[in-house]
Amino acid sequence: xxxxxxxxxxxxxxxxxxxxxxxxxxxxxxxxxxxxxxxxxxxxxxxxxxxxxxxxxxxxxxxxxxxxxxxxxxxxxxxxxxxxxxxxxxxxxxxxxxxxxxxxxxxxxxxxxxxxxxxxxxxxxxxxxxxxxxxxxxxxxxxxxxxxxxxxxxxxxxxxxxxxxxxxxxxxxxxxxxxxxxxxxxxxxxxxxxxxxxxxxxxxxxxxxxxxxxxxxxxxxxxxxxxxxxxxxxxxxxxxxxxxxxxxxxxxxxxxxxxxxxxxxxxxxxxxxxxxxxxxxxxxxxxxxxxxxxxxxxxxxxxxxxxxxxxxxxxxxxxxxxxxxxxxxxxxxxxxxxxxxxxxxxxxxxxxxxxxxxxxxxxxxxxxxxxxxxxxxxxxxxxxxxxxxxxxxxxxxxxxxxxxxxxxxxxxxxxxxxxxxxxxxxxxxxxxxxxxxxxxxxxxxxxxxxxxxxxxxxxxxxxxxxxxxxxxxxxxxxx
RNA sequence: GGCGCCGUAGCCAAGUGGUAAGGCGGAGGUCUGCAAAACCUCUAUUCGUCGGUUCGAUUCCGACCGGCGCCUCCA
Numbered sequence: 259x260x261x262x263x264x265x266x267x268x269x270x271x272x273x274x275x276x277x278x279x280x281x282x283x284x285x286x287x288x289x290x291x292x293x294x295x296x297x298x299x300x301x302x303x304x305x306x307x308x309x310x311x312x313x314x315x316x317x318x319x320x321x322x323x324x325x326x327x328x329x330x331x332x333x334x335x336x337x338x339x340x341x342x343x344x345x346x347x348x349x350x351x352x353x354x355x356x357x358x359x360x361x362x363x364x365x366x367x368x369x370x371x372x373x374x375x376x377x378x379x380x381x382x383x384x385x386x387x388x389x390x391x392x393x394x395x396x397x398x399x400x401x402x403x404x405x406x407x408x409x410x411x412x413x414x415x416x417x418x419x420x421x422x423x424x425x426x427x428x429x430x431x432x433x434x435x436x437x438x439x440x441x442x443x444x445x446x447x448x449x450x451x452x453x454x455x456x457x458x459x460x461x462x463x464x465x466x467x468x469x470x471x472x473x474x475x476x477x478x479x480x481x482x483x484x485x486x487x488x489x490x491x492x493x494x495x496x497x498x499x500x501x502x503x504x505x506x507x508x509x510x511x512x513x514x515x516x517x518x519x520x521x522x523x524x525x526x527x528x529x530x531x532x533x534x535x536x537x538x539x540x541x542x543x544x545x546x547x548x549x550x551x552x553x554x555x556x557x558x559x560x561x562x563x564x565x566x567x568x569x570x571x572x573x574x575x576x577x578x579x580x581x582x583x584x585x586x587x588x589x590x591x592x593x594x595x596x597x598x599x600x601x602x603x604x605x606x607x608x609x610x611x612x613x614x615x616x617x618x619x620x621x622x623x624x625x626x627x628x629x630x631x632x633x634x635x636x637x638x639x640x641x642x643x644x645x646x647x648x649x650x651x652x653x654x655x656x657x658x659x660x661x662x663x664x665x666x667x668x669x670x671x672x673x674x675x676x677x678x679x680x681x682x683x684x685x686x687x688x689x690x691x692x693x694x695x696x697x698x699x700x701x702x703x704x705x706x707x708x709x710x711x712x713x714x715x716x717x718x719x720x721x722x723x724x725x726x727x728x729x730x731x732x733x734x735x736x737x
Numbered sequence: 738g739g740c741g742c743c744g745u746a747g748c749c750a751a752g753u754g755g756u757a758a759g760g761c762g763g764a765g766g767u768c769u770g771c772a773a774a775a776c777c778u779c780u781a782u783u784c785g786u787c788g789g790u791u792c793g794a795u796u797c798c799g800a801c802c803g804g805c806g807c808c809u810c811c812a
Contacts, residue, residue, distance in 0.1 A: 269741095287812070295812080302812040332810065415807080416740060469810085496812035497742080503811085526812070527742080533804060537811070565750060565760065571743065571805075578749050581761035588760085591774070627751095635751050639759030646776080653768090653776055708770055715772075726773045733774090 261316060261629045264569060266500060266523040267414055271631050274522065276491040282318045283485065284310065285477045285520070287495035287503070288370065290327040291351040292336040296543035297559070297574070298529040298536035300362055302496040304560060305526040305568035305632070307364045309494070311674045312628045323480050324367035326352060328374050329456050330469050337454040344374065344455045358546035363556045363676045369480060373472040380467045380475040381460045383514055384443045388462060392513040396434035399446035399463050405439050408509045414523060415501035441506050442468035470506040474519070478511060493520035498535075500525055526568045533573065544574075554579065555680040557586040564634040564675055585642070590679040592645045593672070596665045598730060599652060612651050613660030617667035620644040624671050634675070641671060682736055692723055696732050 261274040276282045286306045289295045295303075313320050327333070328348040337347040352372075359366065373380075384401055387393035392407045405411040446465045447457040456466045467475075481487050488511075495504065504523065511519040528535040531542045549559060562582035566572040620640060627637035648664055672678055695714055702710040718725055718734070725734045 289812075290810090299812045305812095330810085417808085494812095498807065498811050501740085501807060502809095528806075528812080530805080533743095535806070535811090539810075561760085562749090567751075569742090570750085573749085575749080577761080581749060584762095585760050588774095595775085633751075635760090636758070639751065642759055649775055650777090703770080706770075712771070724773075727769075727771095728774080 259626060259629050261312070262631055263522055263524060264631050266504075266525050272522075276318065277487060277489055277521065278485070280317060280319045281485065282313055282320045282491045283323070283481050283487070284313070284320055284492040284494070285323045285325075285473070285490050286367070286493075287473060287499055288324040288326050288367075289351075289355055290330055290332055291348040291355060292330075292333040293351060293538065294354055294545040294547065295358060296536055296538065296545050297549065298543065300358070300364075300546060300559075301529040301563055301572060302494075302526045303359070303364055304362065304563045306494050308564065308568075308628075308634060308674065309492070309524070309632060310365055312632065315670075315674055316625075316629075321481075321484065322365075322367040323369050323371065323477055325473060325476055326355070326370050326372045327469075327472060328352070328372045329466060330373075334450060334454055334456050334466075337456075338450050342454065347454075354547075361546055361550060361556060362559065371476040371480060373467060373476070376472065376476050376479060377458050377467075379479040380444075380471050381458070383471065383475045383478070383510070385461060386514045387443065387510060390513065393443055394436065395462060396436075398434035400434065400442050400465065401444040401462055402435050402440040403443050403506070403510055403513070404436055405441075405509060406437055408513045410512065411509050412505065414508060415505045417501065417505065441470065441502060443471050443510060444468060470503055470510060473503075474507050474511040474514075478515065488515040488517040488519075490520040492522050492524060494524045494526070497525045497527060527571045529563075530571050530573045536574065554583070555586075557590070557677045557679040558583040560675060561586040561589075561638075561677045564638055564677065567635055568632055586677050586679050589641070589645065589672070589677060592649065593665075593668060593678060594733075595649070595652065596661060596668060599657065600661045600665050611658070611660045611663070613648055613656055614663040615660075616644055616647050616651070617660075617664040620671060621667050624674070628674070638675065638677075641675075644668075684736055688721070688723075688736075692718065692734055696725070696734065700732070 262271050263274050264271045284306075286303070289299055310320055310322055326348075329344060333344065333348060337344050340347055356366075384393060387403060388395075388401065393401050393403050396402050411417065444460065444462065444465045445468055446463055451457045451466055457464055458466060477490055477493075478488055481490060493504070493507075500523075508519045530536065534540060534542065536543050558579065559582070562574075562579055563572065565582065565585070620643075623640035623644075624637045627633045627640060630636070651660075695718055699711045699714040702708070702714065715725060722736050723734050724737050725732050
């Protein structure tokens with residue numbers, strides 16, 4: 259089976275077919291850099307990371323674009339509140355985002371276009387929409403897109419079958435629009451915008467881009483320049499973006515280019531806390547830095563995330579996190595064991611290369627699971643199956659060439675998930691002390707002074723060092 | 738009000754029209770000086786409830802109950 263993905267546009271799992279294989283253009287909606295991203299945001303980025311890695315593993319040549327929204331209502335509000343200019347506010351959060359991304363082992367996108375650096379592209383896009391008569395200047399001086407002029411409007415969110423909530427909201431700009439559902443492409447500047455530097459000159463008036471505009475302008479600019487196309491293969495985000503964000507992106511892009519904006523739309527479910535979405539608004543959020551402070555490593559968090567399918571809500575609890583940590587640790591232990599066995603160049607019988615067979619099966623199983631709409635929980639289940647079976651073979655003395663083969667495959671598969679525990683830095687002085695203590699314990703054990711040996715073990719434990727006696731000597735790690 | 742999603746063991750969580758993956762936890766065992774790790778066995782006659790379709794439904798349809806999301810900034 260080849261890769262199949264659930265396309266929000268059709269609400270069906272369908273075969274993935276990029277426009278010009280092996281190239282795949284992938285656009286993922288990035289963070290708004292008015293603050294730190296929270297782990298709910300990162301759940302989405304992690305789902306996209308898995309998609310990216312699986313595409314590359316499958317032989318595709320992926321070009322990954324992630325935007326950074328550095329001008330919008332929240333950014334302006336936060337800048338004004340802090341008495342800063344736009345860039346002054348956003349720059350530290352951009353850096354923080356990249357740090358968090360690296361901490362969570364998320365592969366960097368190929369480009370991170372920022373809204374403020376694509377003003378020309380955005381202005382050109384609005385201009386084009388005005389020329390085509392799809393956009394109009396409202397009475398308030400802002401530019402709106404007339405959704406009545408775009409027949410396909412509502413296809414993604416099935417809006418054609420929905421009605422606006424009665425009396426839901428009457429925005430201040432409502433009177434300026436021809437149709438309440440029209441949305442702003444370009445917002446006329448106000449005093450606060452000027453104060454923080456969120457204002458640009460355009461033929462249709464001084465203003466700033468509407469929220470949706472940047473994604474259309476930047477993705478079209480990136481793929482247009484590079485590949486001469488105006489259709490993305492993949493466009494991803496979380497489900498809250500389906501409407502209005504993605505719906506509006508489609509309208510403004512397709513109205514301008516006459517081409518499909520994206521072939522496949524993927525949307526991830528939320529990370530919840532006690533059943534409610536994690537959100538800045540509810541204050542129930544945790545940042546990647548909070549995780550780091552709590553000693554939660556990337557392998558643990560990634561395990562937690564990938565043990566739930568990306569279209570299923572994931573409820574974040576300490577218990578689930580702890581279970582994920584144990585699972586990640588188990589995988590790490592196994593990896594270490596393989597490496598050690600390989601290092602010892604076991605001459606044990608190949609046993610028909612059972613390990614190699616298991617490894618090949620694992621690779622096929624994982625590929626099949628991920629091909630099935632990125633069924634990572636299933637894929638990880640196969641990994642754990644493999645670990646159990648391989649440990650069993652190792653226990654029974656399997657060795658030979660199969661070990662190296664298994665290690666190679668295991669590393670390849672782990673490369674998709676990156677769920678292994680992070681290596682912890684150990685202070686040289688602690689390391690010296692541990693070695694000295696272990697030597698002392700060895701002497702005690704040799705002379706059958708187990709009381710002393712156990713005392714030393716407790717001593718080590720007290721400083722967070724756990725030990726494990728193996729035929730090859732005593733192993734230790736800091737927990 | 739409109740559109741959409743979820744409800745599987747103590748917890749987390751896959752999945753299929755043909756009789757329930759995996760992780761964590763728990764019980765017992767093997768190995769070990771003891772631990773730890775690893776391995777073995779066991780841990781859901783049952784998939785929110787009630788109906789319907791079917792030879793057969795957790796899986797399809799309907800109703801209901803419970804939880805949630807979007808429609809307003811949103812990963």
